[in-house]
Amino acid sequence: MTEIPEHLLKRSRDRRAALGLGGDDAGNGGDDAAAKPAADKPATTAGSAPAPAASTAPAGRAAAPAPAAPPPPKPDTPVVAAYKQRRRVPFWAMAALGVLPVWAFLYARALTEQPEEVAGPIGIGAEVYASCQSCHPGGNEGVGYAFAGGEVLETFPHIEDQIRYVYFGTEQYNIAGVEIYGNPDREGGPHITGARNVMPGFGGELTDEEILSVVCHERFTLGGADPSGDYAEEYETWCSEEAPVFADLEAGGALADLDQRVEGVMPIGNEPIPGSPPSE
Ligand code: HEC
Incomplete structure (x- = not known):
């Protein structure tokens, strides 16, 4: 899906505004150019029926710039709309992520400190x-x-x-x-x-x-x-x-x-005495 660059969209909008087509999507230079002479001619030649057409044509042209002044907001494409309505990361998830290093630390400690028990x-x-x-x-x-x-x-x-x-x-x-x-x-x-x-x-x-x-x-x-x-x-x-x-x-x-008090123990005593050789 190719996004049309904003400056190109603006150009197109300006051009349509200059041609008096306002926000109407369907209009393009060719059709409009063909429509103008068509509107003019009947005004000069025909009597009653075409007359209102002749009078409306300039009116339409005069009225057109009004809607063009505030360019109609471009409707969001479905993708953009979905993006704007996406769910943000909830607060509790941020808290849980913040606690993660602490948990990892405690977990590693629990594993490594076992021998000290x-x-x-x-x-x-x-x-x-x-x-x-x-x-x-x-x-x-x-x-x-x-x-x-x-x-x-x-x-x-x-x-x-x-x-x-x-x-x-x-x-x-x-x-x-x-x-x-x-x-x-x-x-x-x-x-x-x-x-x-x-x-x-x-x-x-x-x-x-x-x-x-x-x-x-x-x-x-x-x-x-x-x-x-x-x-x-x-x-x-x-x-x-x-x-x-x-x-x-x-x-x-x-x-x-x-x-x-304990059987099989040699005296330690309350003063230094010489050490003993290994048992026989
Ligand atoms: C200030 C130094 C120092 C400290 C602290 C010390 N020792 Fe000693 N230790 C020595 C010296 C010096 C010797 C050799 C003794 C001699 O030449 O009379 C020795 C010898 C020993 C020996 C005899 C080893 C052998 O093979 O002859 C043992 C057992 C011993 N120390 C245990 C300990 C214990 C248990 C502690 C702690 C509670 C301790 N020492 C703290 C200096 C120290």
């Missing part, structure tokens, strides 16, 4: 680890030793010795004159307290439950201990959501005398 010591420990991150970045070597790749399991075959070291720290071990805080048979030699730098003691700084949790995080999440393999028993006793040690501390028990 982990409860128990492993979940708590991941958060508490923010206190350790500066010196043990991501479980790798920093100011302190690395835990990753099983390193921490080499130093502490028993979780009890690690908990005790985190609780008391380098200074307390030095004061107590205890040199080896982990496995004395460690490959490459035992780790000697204060050999590297000062590891702060976290007893009183963190709750007993938080200390257990961060140690579970270091062993299982960062150190790579297998909770369904070699370290299954340790995991079930200390670090799972239902672990009896975790339950004991949650109920208000203290790490210092834990061995008196």
Whole structure:
């Protein structure tokens, strides 16, 4: 469908107006030119009947410019009419579109945050680890030793010795004159307290439950201990959501005398003691 350009439509309108045809569509130059002499001739030759025709012809010509002055509004084509009456985007749809990015954000969050739902010591420990991150970045070597790749399991075959070291720290071990805080048979030699730098003691700084949790995080999440393999028993006793040690501390028990309440646990005690070799 070809739209006729406005300037062409105007030309046509002007021309029709000049010819005295007003808004009448049917008129064109040829017909009009033929009609004029036809109207004139009878006026000169005929008597009664043609006479009114002769008198109306000029009148018609004089009257024509009036309607031409305000050019008749061009009737809309069906397409234009349909366009003008189209339905606009409703307000509620705009609101719904506006909310879409928020929804997408929440949806993505719901999908990606699932792992953080982990409860128990492993979940708590991941958060508490923010206190350790500066010196043990991501479980790798920093100011302190690395835990990753099983390193921490080499130093502490028993979780009890690690908990005790985190609780008391380098200074307390030095004061107590205890040199080896982990496995004395460690490959490459035992780790000697204060050999590297000062590891702060976290007893009183963190709750007993938080200390257990961060140690579970270091062993299982960062150190790579297998909770369904070699370290299954340790995991079930200390670090799972239902672990009896975790339950004991949650109920208000203290790490210092834990061995008196939970079976199969080595003493942690209330002062630094030397670390122990792997079980026979
Ligand atoms: C200010 C730095 C610093 C911070 C913070 C820190 N550590 Fe340490 N950590 C050390 C240093 C230094 C050593 C080595 C200790 C030594 O030489 O006596 C160490 C050693 C350790 C060890 C023994 C590793 C091994 O294989 O011998 C463990 C376990 C440990 N840190 C756990 C933690 C935990 C858990 C936290 C957080 C609650 C923490 N550290 C926060 C500096 C830090």
